[in-house]
Amino acid sequence: MNLEILWFCVIAFFWAGYFVLEGFDFGVGMLLPFLPRDEGERGAMFESIGPVWDGNEVWLVVAGGATFAAFPAWYGAMFSGFYLALILILFFLIIRVVSFEWREKSESPAWRRTWMWANTVGSAGAALVWGIGLSNLLHGVPLDSSGDYTGGFWNLFTGYTILGGIAFVLLFAFHGAIYLTLRTIGDLCERSLRTARLLAIPALAVGGGYLIWTVAVAVDRNDQSVFPPVLPAAIAIAAFALAAVFVFAKKTGIAFTLTAIGILSLVATLFTSLYPRVMVSSPDFGNSLTVQNAASAHYTLAVMSVVAVIFVPLILLYQGWTYSVFRARVGGKELPGATDSPSAVPGDSAAT
Amino acid sequence: MNVLASTTVDLARVQFATTSIYHFLFVPLTLGLGPLVAIMQTLWLRSKDERWLRLTKFFGTLLLINIAIAVATGLVQEFEFGMNWSVYSRFVGNVFGAPLAIEGLAAFFIESTFLGLWIFGWDRLSPRVHLATLWVVVVASWASGYFILVANSWMQHPVGYKVVNGQAQLTSVWALLSNNFALRAFVHTMLAGLIFGSIVMLAICCWHFLRGHEADLFLKAAKLALIVALPATFLQLIVGNRFGEAVTSAQSMKIAASEAQWNTCQPCSFSLFQIGGFTEQDQTPSFSITVPRVLSYMATGSFDGQVQGLNELQKQEERKYGPGNYMPNVRVIYWSMRVMAYMGVLMLMVAALGAWLYWKKKLETARWFHRTALVAIAFPYIAATAGWILTEMGRQPWIVQGLLLTDKANSPAVSTTWLGLSLGFFIALYVVLGVVDFVLMRRYAKPGGAPPEPTTEATPAVTY
Numbered sequence: 099m100n101l102e103i104l105w106f107c108v109i110a111f112f113w114a115g116y117f118v119l120e121g122f123d124f125g126v127g128m129l130l131p132f133l134p135r136d137e138g139e140r141g142a143m144f145e146s147i148g149p150v151w152d153g154n155e156v157w158l159v160v161a162g163g164a165t166f167a168a169f170p171a172w173y174g175a176m177f178s179g180f181y182l183a184l185i186l187i188l189f190f191l192i193i194r195v196v197s198f199e200w201r202e203k204s205e206s207p208a209w210r211r212t213w214m215w216a217n218t219v220g221s222a223g224a225a226l227v228w229g230i231g232l233s234n235l236l237h238g239v240p241l242d243s244s245g246d247y248t249g250g251f252w253n254l255f256t257g258y259t260i261l262g263g264i265a266f267v268l269l270f271a272f273h274g275a276i277y278l279t280l281r282t283i284g285d286l287c288e289r290s291l292r293t294a295r296l297l298a299i300p301a302l303a304v305g306g307g308y309l310i311w312t313v314a315v316a317v318d319r320n321d322q323s324v325f326p327p328v329l330p331a332a333i334a335i336a337a338f339a340l341a342a343v344f345v346f347a348k349k350t351g352i353a354f355t356l357t358a359i360g361i362l363s364l365v366a367t368l369f370t371s372l373y374p375r376v377m378v379s380s381p382d383f384g385n386s387l388t389v390q391n392a393a394s395a396h397y398t399l400a401v402m403s404v405v406a407v408i409f410v411p412l413i414l415l416y417q418g419w420t421y422s423v424f425r426a427r428v429g430g431k432e433l434p435g436a437t438d439s440p441s442a443v444p445g446d447s448a449a450t
Numbered sequence: 451m452n453v454l455a456s457t458t459v460d461l462a463r464v465q466f467a468t469t470s471i472y473h474f475l476f477v478p479l480t481l482g483l484g485p486l487v488a489i490m491q492t493l494w495l496r497s498k499d500e501r502w503l504r505l506t507k508f509f510g511t512l513l514l515i516n517i518a519i520a521v522a523t524g525l526v527q528e529f530e531f532g533m534n535w536s537v538y539s540r541f542v543g544n545v546f547g548a549p550l551a552i553e554g555l556a557a558f559f560i561e562s563t564f565l566g567l568w569i570f571g572w573d574r575l576s577p578r579v580h581l582a583t584l585w586v587v588v589v590a591s592w593a594s595g596y597f598i599l600v601a602n603s604w605m606q607h608p609v610g611y612k613v614v615n616g617q618a619q620l621t622s623v624w625a626l627l628s629n630n631f632a633l634r635a636f637v638h639t640m641l642a643g644l645i646f647g648s649i650v651m652l653a654i655c656c657w658h659f660l661r662g663h664e665a666d667l668f669l670k671a672a673k674l675a676l677i678v679a680l681p682a683t684f685l686q687l688i689v690g691n692r693f694g695e696a697v698t699s700a701q702s703m704k705i706a707a708s709e710a711q712w713n714t715c716q717p718c719s720f721s722l723f724q725i726g727g728f729t730e731q732d733q734t735p736s737f738s739i740t741v742p743r744v745l746s747y748m749a750t751g752s753f754d755g756q757v758q759g760l761n762e763l764q765k766q767e768e769r770k771y772g773p774g775n776y777m778p779n780v781r782v783i784y785w786s787m788r789v790m791a792y793m794g795v796l797m798l799m800v801a802a803l804g805a806w807l808y809w810k811k812k813l814e815t816a817r818w819f820h821r822t823a824l825v826a827i828a829f830p831y832i833a834a835t836a837g838w839i840l841t842e843m844g845r846q847p848w849i850v851q852g853l854l855l856t857d858k859a860n861s862p863a864v865s866t867t868w869l870g871l872s873l874g875f876f877i878a879l880y881v882v883l884g885v886v887d888f889v890l891m892r893r894y895a896k897p898g899g900a901p902p903e904p905t906t907e908a909t910p911a912v913t914y
Contacts, residue, residue, distance in 0.1 A: 149570035152521065153563035156554065162528050163551035170543020170617075177532025177539070178861035184529055185872045189879065192522040196883065199518035203890050246536065247863035394544040395619045401548060409555040413563075420563055423574055 101399035102389045105168035106376065108406060109161055110369035113232075114362045116157035117270075121361050122354075123147040123154055125274015127194065127221030128267070130214050133278070133293060139286045140214060141202075142429030146281040148198060149424045153417055155191070167402055171245050171392035172376045179239060179247025180231050183254055187227045194220025222267055229266030233259040236312065236372050238319050238380025245387055258311055265301075265308035269338070269364070272301035273357040276341070279350040282429045291350065298342035305360070306335045309367055316371030320378050327371040334363035459857045461869040462534040465876060467842070469526050471835055472880050476520035476887075478834055481595060481640060482647025483513045484588040489674065491581050505671050508894075509651060514569065515890050519883055521562070526876070534869075538849055538859035544619045545611050545626065546601050553597035561590035595643070596636050603632035605850050606841070607700035618853065631700055634693040641686045642837070646830040648679035649797055652804055653827045654895045656820035663897035665814045672813060676805045683798035690794060691748055697844075698749045698757070701851060703767070704844035705749050706760045707780045708787035710735070716756035720744035723788075728781035733761075771852075778846045786840040793833035800826045 126147050134140040166173040177184060193216040201213035237258050240249040275297055278290035309331040316322035337360035344353035372378070376392050379385035393399065487510050494502035528550065532539045539547075567575065567583040575583065604611075610625025611618045620626065655672035659665055698705045705711075709721060712733040719740040727735030746755040760777055767776035800823060807813040849856040893899050 145570075149566035152566050153559070155525075156559045156562045159525065159528060159558055160551065160554035162532075163547065163554040166528075166532065166539065166543055167547030167551040170540045170547060173532045173543060173547070174536030174539035174861070175863075177529055178534070178536035178863040181533055181861075181864050181868050181872070184533055185875060188526055188529060189875070191525055192879065192883070195522040195525075196518050196886075199514055200886065200890065203515070203894070244862075245540075246861070251868075394547070395614070395617075397623075398544045398548055398620045401620065401623045402551060405552050405555055409559070413555070413559050416560070417563055420567055423567060424570060426574075 101396060101403060102168075102393040104403065105164065105393070105399055106369070106373065106389045109164050109168065110365060112157055112161035112164060113369075114365035116154070116161055117228075117266075117365055118358045118361045119154035119157060120151070121225075121270040122274045122277040123151040124221040124225045125270040125272065126278060127217045127274070128225075128271045129274060129278070129290075129293060130218045133275075133289055134286065135289075137207075137210065139282075139429060140210075142282055142286060143278065144198070144201065144217075145428045146278060150417075150420060151198060152195075153420060155195075164402070168394055168399060169376060169387075169389075169392040170394060172387050175241060175245045175247060175377055175387060175392075176235070179241075179249070180234070180254065182251045183227050183231050187224055187231070190220040190223035190227070192220075193217075194224065221270075225266045225270050226263040229263035230254060230259045232368060233262030233312075235377050236320060236368060237315055238378035238383075238386075240381065241377070241379035241385040241387070242382075243385055245385065245392075258315055261304065261308050261311060265305045268297065268301040269305045269357070269361060272297040272338075272341075273354070273361065276345060276350050276354045276357055280354055281427055283427045284429060286429050287427075291345070291348065294345045294350070294353070298345050302335075302338045302342050305338050305364070309334050309364060312367055312371055319380060320371060320375060321383075322371055322373075327367055330363045330366035330370055334360045334367060337363060456857065458864070458866050458869060459860050461866060461873060462860045462864070463856065465869060465873045466530055466534055467839075468873070468880070469523065469530060469876055470842075471838060472884075473520065473523040473527055474834055474838055475831055476516050476523065477595075478639070478643040478646040478830070479516050479650060480513065480520050481591055481643030482645065483509060483516070483651065484584075484591055484647070485644070486647045486651060486674065486678065487513050488581070488584045488588050490671070491584060495577055495581055501667050501670060504667065509654075509671070511894050512654075512891060515887060515894065517565065519887050522883070523880070532861075534861055534864065535849070535859050536861035536863065538854065540617065541854055541859070542604075542618055542850060544617060545608075546604055546618075548620060548623065549597045549601040549604075549626065553594050553601075557590045557594035557597060561587055561594060564590065592640060595639060596632075599635045599639060600627055600629065600632045602841075603629050603635050606635075606845060607631035607696075608850060608853055613853070618850070631696050634689070634696045638686070638689050638693045641682050641689055642830070642834055644678055644682040645686060645797055646834070648675040648682060649800065649823075649830050650827055651675040652679060652801075653823040656823035657895065658897045659814045660817060660820040660824075661897035669814055672804070673808060676801060676808055679797070679801035680805050683794065683801045686794055687798065690791070694748050695751055701845065702758050703760070703763050703776060703778065704783065704840075706758060706763055707778045707783040707844060708840060709745055709749075709757070710780050710784045711745070711757055711759050712761050713759040714756065714762045715759065716746065717743045717754050718745035718749070718757045720748065721784075724784075728784060730777075774847070776847060778844050783840060783844045786836040786843070790833050790836040790840060793829045793836070797826065797829050797833070800829070 126143055130140060130143055134143060162173075165176070197213040197217040197220065201210055201217075204210070231254070234254050237256060239247060239253060242248050272294060275290050275294035279287055279294060282290060313324060313327045313331050316327045317324055337356045341353045341356035341360060344350070344356060373389065375386045375388050377387040379387070487506055490502050490509065491506040493499070494506055531546075564583045564586045568580065568587060571580050571583060604626060607629060608618070609629050610620060610622035612621050613619070652672055652675040655668040655675060658668040659672075694705065709718070710724065710727050711718065712727070719742045721735070722739040722741060724735035724738035726732055727738070743753045745757060747753050749755060749757045760780070764776055768774065803819060804813065804823065807816050807819055813819070845851055847855050847857065849859045
């Protein structure tokens with residue numbers, strides 16, 4: 099395997115890490131107006147992701163930085179081509195970032211409501227636009243021979259890419275609801291479970307449809323064969339289906355692992371479909387950017403590889419440690435010895 | 451057509467400048483207040499004096515309000531290279547992208563993760579481990595600054611590269627990381643951060659003295675602020691000067707412009723103030739105050755040093771790069787240099803006066819000084835902004851010194867309309883963020899505003 103392919107995989111890994119981790123905090127953010135019954139529960143939801151969202155978002159920063167360093171042509175084409183979409187994403191992410199720190203700085207209900215909505219709109223909006231944006235890499239956008247985007251803003255919206263956006267929103271909401279069943283207690287925990295059940299079927303249906311369509315787009319528009327993209331797609335669909343089953347069986351610890359695997363496989367499906375290209379050009383397929391023609395020279399990639407080999411394991415270690423420090427459930431008084439075991443989910447007597 | 455193209459580049463520049471300057475209003479306070487809060491928490495852990503804990507919480511809250519905006523606006527910076535400058539990104543990605551990516555992997559990841567641990571870890575971690583998380587954040591934020599400055603310094607003074615097929619390619623990562631320009635810029639910027647942190651902290655203490663609010667508590671913080679501010683402001687004058695020498699050798703045009711020095715001179719006098727003399731048509735100021743030989747010393751380290759003039763340099767560059775105007779905007783560069791330097795001197799005076807008053811045990815009572823210190827909050831902000839204008843506008847017309855011109859580096863895919871829209875959007879959003887930030891900072895810094903109770907931050911949002 100040469101370094102260009104390695105870095106294509108590393109960037110896919112960063113995106114996957116970003117969506118698996120930020121996916122659930124986006125999900126929690128989306129559910130803020132609907133799940134809690136009072137300000138206390140809302141605070142608990144904020145606290146369930148408060149210590150970790152910032153570290154989760156850095157996965158995006160390194161995905162962007164690594165693209166700049168390893169595939170400058172891809173970075174330039176994608177970021178300038180998706181200009182207005184990225185402005186929207188920046189808007190959503192910025193209002194979301196400040197909402198975490200600023201919301202609790204005043205007791206005023208209007209103030210708190212404002213920043214709660216900022217978080218919700220930011221979470222749902224960012225998920226939606228990321229889904230649309232990344233789907234466009236595969237679906238193809240008009241590029242000229244020097245790799246510059248020649249389309250407009252509305253070129254980014256097609257049936258497939260919009261479905262991608264909706265799939266991201268639903269899957270992250272599902273992922274986030276399951277996360278809440280593991281991090282909260284009492285009534286809030288029960289309602290999280292009910293919400294997860296409510297979201298399971300729509301998320302599976304839309305997510306599954308998107309994955310199948312992705313494989314079709316890969317074949318149709320990117321000169322790929324059905325295999326290998328169908329493999330991660332099948333794993334993702336199976337993982338989401340099993341997650342739904344385990345949510346109904348109240349085993350949310352397993353369900354959360356499965357949605358994480360599902361999101362990881364979804365990103366793997368996208369990138370497997372994309373290979374050997376990084377950004378498909380349509381209608382002029384020949385102008386597509388590829389892993390080879392968009393990459394940096396060998397020396398840069400070698401330096402970056404050394405840095406990644408040292409730091410990626412470290413990142414996984416200390417982020418893992420952070421999650422273990424904050425594993426205790428939140429919301430009202432803490433249960434002594436509360437753990438992540440699914441049995442800690444209280445009985446759901448009101449199950450439909 | 452030509453007019454349209456230049457508007458696009460201008461808009462892209464205005465947008466990048468606006469968002470960068472705004473971002474850098476919040477970054478240096480983070481760089482400087484971070485270690486100060488960490489020192490206070492360390493002092494609390496060592497002395498068990500509850501007052502240090504209260505001060506840690508008090509200034510820690512201000513630090514966090516500030517960091518939120520620094521993080522939010524930092525994301526814009528990373529995206530904007532590709533968004534506004536795709537030709538530049540393709541040209542420099544091999545070299546410039548590497549330190550940015552390393553910054554994320556080796557510094558920003560640590561900073562963000564450990565910041566979460568510090569904010570929420572008060573009662574989940576042992577006091578020692580909890581304190582360690584803050585120090586980790588501080589070290590990571592400084593490392594982060596280093597990598598960003600390595601990237602920026604490469605645009606000022608490219609090293610360790612070769613140009614292949616119209617792309618700059620890295621040939622030595624060590625040359626990149628040990629770029630003389632970057633090392634000096636790092637020391638200069640980190641000192642600026644410490645000055646930010648200590649001057650803002652001193653001013654907030656003075657605000658409390660002025661209102662007679664918990665004077666004994668804030669006297670401890672004021673002492674710490676002065677211990678940092680006095681050497682930092684003093685060293686900055688020396689370091690700034692050394693940095694100037696690095697600029698002289700890498701970017702002669704920038705130095706000549708910052709002195710409005712049209713003709714080569716030896717020895718050269720330093721212009722303190724002048725009227726006119728800022729354009730090619732009007733090269734001689736109608737009025738000026740100068741100090742003999744000081745410019746020679748500042749630019750070269752010798753009182754006899756030669757400083758090349760703008761006219762001479764323009765001829766040299768034309769010979770080297772072909773016809774064109776290679777001079778930056780002299781008026782802007784001259785004044786940004788002076789505003790920065792004069793603010794630096796003023797801050798040294800504030801720190802020295804404060805230290806003298808503290809020594810005389812009059813710091814809590816000298817009301818004139820309290821008011822002065824409050825005004826001085828503006829000084830580091832003005833100085834840092836002027837400093838970046840000098841650094842970035844002084845490099846023009848180049849985006850990468852000697853390698854790529856700014857007006858050939860923007861994104862062809864991005865239209866004037868998109869740029870106009872997004873510029874309006876950023877200005878609107880940033881004004882709102884700025885107002886909220888100011889209101890919150892004021893509220894939490896104000897005497898008796900939000901009492902620095904040890905419990906406020908320890909159990910956020912779960913005390914029901």
